Amino acid sequence: MVPFVDLKAQYASIKGEVDTAIGRVLESCQFTLGPEVGAFETEFSAYCGATQGIAVNSGTSALHLALLAAGVGPGDEVITVPFTFVATVSAICYTGATPVFVDIDPQSLTMDPTQIAAAITDRTKAILPVHLYGQTADMDPILAIARARGLVVIEDAAQAHGAEYNGRRAGSMGDMGCFSFYPGKNLGAYGEGGMVVTDNPEFTRTIRMLRDWGAEKKYEHVLKGYNYRMEGLQGAVLRVKLRHLETWTQARRSAAARYDRIFSGSGVSAPIEMSYARHVYHVYAIRTQRRQSWQDALQQRGVSTGIHYPIPIHLLPAFADLGYVEGQFPHSERAAAEVLSLPMFPELTATQSAEVGDAVIALAQESRACAATA
Known part of the structure; x- marks a missing residue:
């Protein structure tokens, strides 16, 4: 039988490194966020060509918090595609905004930039292209439309770790890029995980608070936030796997x-x-x-x-x-x-x-x- 994926084969090839990394977390007892997650944020954002990385507990959470950081909320519209995993659209709905669909290009199966202008209204706040199957959307025309209209671009790069568009890494082109580390992804955790990468320090500050109950410091809750923190074990595993990506x-x-x-x-x-x-x-x-x-x-x-x-x-x-x-x-x-x-x-x-x-x-x-x- 030829399996669809073979995670056991991958684990066997890096077992020693993974076991050592997990052992470090067990010894430290820093199971939520902590130094392994912090180091992974630095390493993965650099890999993507971004200056900031905020690790969360899933790709869905990454999308949700990126949208919130961009100010998306009730009454707003976000343009995306209907040919994607449900999390792309669910994250928009979580904010109270309305998803507005445009069709895909039949060759790339990603957002058709020529469809975007007709979908923009005075309520449009953001464009959310999906880098599907490991290939980026056609980003230059998408970015040009967004810049001309003052719209935020959030890349759904959940399936595109290391993918490139004219030499630029997925996640580094829009205002924010969102990744999933679900086990079957090209870079997969041993459980759930996600990350937002960005060059914008204000977005970074907001997402860091939102992922941890809205707190800037312990018990000082600036925003109404969420429990979206990455586990230390996942950060350690992902650091190992990033070296092999x-x-x-x-x-x-x-x-x-x-x-x-x-x-x-x-x-x-x-x-x-x-x-x-x-x-x-x-x-x-x-x-x-x-x-x-x-x-x-x-x-x-x-x-x-x-x-x-x-x-x-x-x-x-x-x-x-x-x-x-x-x-x-x-x-x-x-x-x-x-x-x-x-x-x-x-x-x-x-x-x-x-x-x-x-x-x-x-x-x-x-x-x-x-x-x-x-």
Whole structure:
């Protein structure tokens, strides 16, 4: 069986380093925030090309606090995309603001900048592009629109650790960048975790207070805040894993290149790395109109797959109150119906890649044969 991810293989490769790091925290008994989290904030923000990092307990919390720091609240609107994980939109709703959707570009599957201007109203406060699957959105035109209109840009970089846009790291281009360290991410904790990176000291100060009950000093509560602190154990683990992230990223890119070679000329719709991008392949998603049958057949052939994401946010029952209907965002809806994520992790071997590729190509050939006889 080719697994979709293999976290055990990754742990085995760094077990000694991780165990030592965890031991330091256990000996120190500094289990919430503390020196390991502080050091990780410094190291990860520098990796991203930002001057400040504020560690929190999840990527969702990072988005929530970044929006609050930007002054987003009831009556405001935030422009984002419907083809994303639900946390992107939920975080906007947590602030009392209204999500406003624009469609995606059909090649990159990220925010289409040409759709933004028509979505801006006098209530628009921020733009929240999503760097999907490990590839950044087309940031220059997004930033140009935001600067011209006085809007804040918050990057949802939860899937884009180390991704680049014209040489600039994800998270460093907007006013703030938000990351998730969920275990399956390219840089994953052994539990939950997240971070906001920024160059803005006021945003930093506000988010540091908000994550810790709004306190600037112990028991001096300046704001109405939250318990969004990162655990010391997660900071220690993430410091270890950050040292390996570039090696793992190159391994992911090599695995993606193997897939690309295997699928070349086969008719399989493989992901597109945009000319501006350094794609870090958190997900390698092909596309097929026969997704369910392909997923079932691949499972039977020993290949695990995933779907990211099967229903665009505007069509989820939880967000019916936003008033959107089917057909409003055709590229998002089509992608949601077609994407199928193949196994992708740094330890994926050439043999495993070939096994997956052969199985997918066989299905593509069967689909073409069925279509020809229909």
